[in-house]
């Protein structure tokens with residue numbers, strides 16, 4: 053099968069003909085239709101995440117159809133079913149985190165497109181227990197970004213509890229998706245872009261933000277919560293200063309540059325800072341039930357599988373204004 057393979061970080065992916073994987077016990081063999089590109093893919097390619105499997109097939113927002121079912125695979129999938137494969141690929145089910153409904157923190161978790169092969173290829177195998185059915189009213193291209201930007205965004209958003217005034221730093225894919233959920237639930241949105249990014253601020257206002265400005269500005273009201281999707285550490289103390297007492301900052305990225313020190317006074321008043329790691333299957337099931345009701349709209353730009361490097365490079369340089377989706381096969 054054709055696959056885009058990462059041999060070493062900091063090198064472009066190589067188009068290769070590699071053996072088609074076989075579904076093991078509990079696994080599905082999935083013919084990949086589309087795979088969305090995530091910022092985490094960039095972090096892996098750029099060597100910012102430790103110890104990836106090498107060589108590696110990237111990609112953890114995979115949409116495809118079940119081609120073969122391994123022994124003892126979860127019976128909720130049949131041959132030909134459409135299936136979504138997310139970032140969380142496997143957990144041990146027995147560590148202290150798994151046993152307390154926090155499988156996202158599993159000590160031995162494996163991740164699609166990072167420590168196990170992902171979807172920048174014609175086929176992928178996945179543990180059937182971690183795969184999702186996808187809402188019918190989305191096509192294979194539009195549904196793909198929901199599988200990570202949407203899911204991790206949703207987990208970040210849930211951590212804000214019932215915050216009414218929600219700030220979002222970095223109005224990228226995850227922010228775009230989750231802001232639709234927040235507005236649907238009657239929250240007020242305050243969006244922070246790169247200083248001077250007037251186009252980004254206009255776009256945020258158009259999609260319903262009460263206020264949009266640069267990350268160096270203060271919002272007109274104090275926030276009950278702020279989600280930081282940009283991987284920029286100095287945004288944390290900046291967001292703290294915009295926070296009301298009792299507010300929470302949620303860092304939604306898997307990687308962030310160092311956070312500069314700040315006065316304790318800025319944290320005082322029961323302000324909190326947390327991060328979001330991975331996802332649980334429950335997050336996925338909940339989110340995929342909510343999205344068709346709103347409905348959450350994704351904005352995508354498609355690339356053929358062979359042009360994965362182009363998609364990654366344009367993402368890195370900030371030239372992408374929609375989510376890149378690799379189209380692998382047209383089912």
Ligand SMILES: [Zn+2]
Pocket residue numbers: 143144145146147148149150151155157158159160161
């Ligand atoms: Zn575990």
Ligand SMILES: [Zn+2]
Pocket residue numbers: 090091092093112139200201
């Ligand atoms: Zn991702």
